[in-house]
Amino acid sequence: MIVTHINGTSDNVCKCGSWLAHWKNHSGQTLPLYCPEDGCLQKPEVGAHVQIDNSADRSWYIVPLCSAHNRETGKSLDVSVSVMLVPAKAGRTCGKREEAVARTASSSERTPTRI
Ligand SMILES: [Zn+2]
Ligand SMILES: [Zn+2]
Numbered sequence: 001m002i003v004t005h006i007n008g009t010s011d012n013v014c015k016c017g018s019w020l021a022h023w024k025n026h027s028g029q030t031l032p033l034y035c036p037e038d039g040c041l042q043k044p045e046v047g048a049h050v051q052i053d054n055s056a057d058r059s060w061y062i063v064p065l066c067s068a069h070n071r072e073t074g075k076s077l078d079v080s081v082s083v084m085l086v087p088a089k090a091g092r093t094c095g096k097r098e099e100a101v102a103r104t105a106s107s108s109e110r111t112p113t114r115i
Helices: 019-027 067-071 090-107
Strands: 002-007 046-052 061-065 076-078
Touching: 002 061, 019 046, 019 061, 019 090, 046 067, 061 067
Parallel strands: none
Antiparallel strands: 002 046, 002 076, 046 061
């Protein structure tokens, strides 16, 4: 999949703490052994902001990249389709998690058990 690496802001990080943590929390995947860029054998170390090329979807996504590829902003990258793109917009992903936590808390009424 061709994506453009955009110069995403490193501040404005959601509760996850870092964009790489955000990717791990929401992708449900384990960090790939290698940077997902085609042919790169470096370890992915940072969560980079990308936009999907040739798509009407202009939203920002997070994908793990090695630090060398993360430095090259404004370039197109051919990333492996097996690596999930996680929406960068914190409200759309991290907010959902909070809801789930709130729901679990309210439904955990204790039922007394008698022997
Ligand atoms: Zn997050
Ligand atoms: Zn790389």
